[in-house]
Amino acid sequence: MINLKHYGYTEPTNTPDSITSGHTSTSQASGQIPGRITEHQRELYTVITQYGEVTASLKGTYYHSTATREDFPCVGDFVLLQYNQSGESRITELLPRKSKFSRADFSGHAAGYAKTIKEQVVAANFDYVFILTSLNADFNANRVLRYMTQAQQGGGQPVIILTKADLAGDYSWQLAEMYTAVQDTPVHAISSHTGHGMEELAQYLQPGKTIVFLGMSGVGKSSLLNALMDETVMTVSAIREDDARGRHTTTHRQLFMLPSGAMVIDTPGMRELGLFNAEEGISASFADVEELFTQCRFSDCAHKTEPGCAVREAIMDGSLPQERWGQYQAQMRENRFVDDKAAFMRERHAASKAIAAFTKSAAKASRTKKKK
Numbered sequence: 001m002i003n004l005k006h007y008g009y010t011e012p013t014n015t016p017d018s019i020t021s022g023h024t025s026t027s028q029a030s031g032q033i034p035g036r037i038t039e040h041q042r043e044l045y046t047v048i049t050q051y052g053e054v055t056a057s058l059k060g061t062y063y064h065s066t067a068t069r070e071d072f073p074c075v076g077d078f079v080l081l082q083y084n085q086s087g088e089s090r091i092t093e094l095l096p097r098k099s100k101f102s103r104a105d106f107s108g109h110a111a112g113y114a115k116t117i118k119e120q121v122v123a124a125n126f127d128y129v130f131i132l133t134s135l136n137a138d139f140n141a142n143r144v145l146r147y148m149t150q151a152q153q154g155g156g157q158p159v160i161i162l163t164k165a166d167l168a169g170d171y172s173w174q175l176a177e178m179y180t181a182v183q184d185t186p187v188h189a190i191s192s193h194t195g196h197g198m199e200e201l202a203q204y205l206q207p208g209k210t211i212v213f214l215g216m217s218g219v220g221k222s223s224l225l226n227a228l229m230d231e232t233v234m235t236v237s238a239i240r241e242d243d244a245r246g247r248h249t250t251t252h253r254q255l256f257m258l259p260s261g262a263m264v265i266d267t268p269g270m271r272e273l274g275l276f277n278a279e280e281g282i283s284a285s286f287a288d289v290e291e292l293f294t295q296c297r298f299s300d301c302a303h304k305t306e307p308g309c310a311v312r313e314a315i316m317d318g319s320l321p322q323e324r325w326g327q328y329q330a331q332m333r334e335n336r337f338v339d340d341k342a343a344f345m346r347e348r349h350a351a352s353k354a355i356a357a358f359t360k361s362a363a364k365a366s367r368t369k370k371k372k
Contacts, residue, residue: 001050006261007036008125008208009078032080032092036125038255040075045091047081056081056089070102075253076124076210076265099155100124101212123212123253123265128204129156132215132224135168135189141181145285145327147214148182153281156212159186159204163220166191180321183288192223201228207261214267225266228258279335286328292320 038053039046045056062072073079073094080093101122129151133144144160151158160182165171171189178187190197204211205228213221256264283290289311293301297308304312314320 002048002052004034004036004048004050006208007048007257007263008210009034009036031082033083034095035079035081036255037073037075037077037079040073040253045073047079047089047091049081049083051083051085054081054083054089056091058091062091070100070119070121072121074121074124075255076126076212078125097124099126101126101129101151101154101156101214103150122214122267126156126210126212126265128209128211129158130161130204130211130213130224131158132161132163132213132219132221134164134219135162135171135174136164138216138218139174141177142327143216144178145181146331148185149281149285149331151214151281152284153279158182159188161201161224162187162189163224164191165189165196166194180324181327182285190224192220192227195227198227202260205258205260205262210255210263210265212265212267217268221266225256225264228260228264229256230259282328282331282335285331286324289320289325289328 033049033051035047035049035054035056037045038048043057045058047054047056058072071094073091077097078095079091080095082090082092084090101124102119103122129147131144131147131151133139139162148158148160160178162171162174162178168174175187175189188197188200190201192198213225215221253265253267256266258264292310292314293303295310296303296306298306301309301311303309306312311320311325315322315325
């Protein structure tokens with residue numbers, strides 16, 4: 001028998017501030033057992049249970065009810081399932097999440113042309129978010145900051161991992177730029193091949209803790225996972241010479257149990273991260289910027305030409321870098337765009353359903369009248 005507590009499971013409680021409000025605890029007396037999703041490919045899930053790993057699919061009501069995409073289970077989720085020891089089990093319920101990493105899903109279109117904007121939950125129930133970027137030509141502090149904002153929005157503690165330190169030579173300027181961008185967030189420069197800096201990660205790799213790996217292709221997620229597992233569990237692809245980016249080594253999300261007793265959720269590299277409902281995450285990432293707002297002479301200061309603007313004064317005296325102010329403005333603009341468009345699509349969908357229901361009701365009334 002497997003003890004699910006080793007996989008971070010605790011008996012669920014229904015609290016108003018649960019990430020997935022609306023899900024309720026179901027007694028195991030009904031024949032259902034808890035499990036944690038360790039892998040998801042197409043419509044099939046691998047779930048670790050007290051009886052070991054099982055293959056499971058979703059019950060039909062997930063596809064025919066009003067469930068939204070964020071209600072669908074993902075890797076890291078705890079679920080209840082109808083256990084079938086001789087075949088495919090059935091996932092019946094998603095248990096409350098303590099954390100989640102989401103991004104805006106533009107349904108295969110560029111942001112400006114998307115017909116729908118939905119929340120895509122990438123991973124759930126983690127303690128730390130390792131945001132990986134390599135110390136090569138693809139180094140980009142702005143991209144890391146976007147990941148960090150969304151990580152804090154979902155309830156995880158971000159940790160910045162600068163990979164391939166053995167190939168970087170002098171990377172002091174990248175460290176300085178990263179410290180300026182992420183403020184008090186931990187930053188570690190490592191090499192998965194030489195072991196440089198790896199001992200610094202031990203503080204996060206505690207039994208029962210879950211870490212999710214995020215970053216673009218080619219930043220070294222698979223190499224780091226192999227080093228932490230002390231065996232090759234993921235293949236590693238070479239990066240392109242022209243832009244220092246890699247191909248997608250990881251093709252699906254999967255949870256691994258490390259020898260230390262910690263767990264890692266490995267994710268495919270993301271070409272682009274769309275912020276979703278990230279206002280709280282932005283506030284957490286830019287607490288220093290928003291603190292200045294309280295010092296402005298006018299409460300409705302637009303931080304442009306108003307007298308007594310603390311933001312403009314901080315930029316002038318150098319205490320607030322112009323680049324950091326620009327990063328804050330860019331994330332706020334994107335978040336407003338996504339929120340406004342998502343709200344518009346929800347309202348349009350609700351209006352369409354109301355019209356369809358009215359049309360159906362009118363047609364039924366007409367048929368009844370003709371029969372009389």
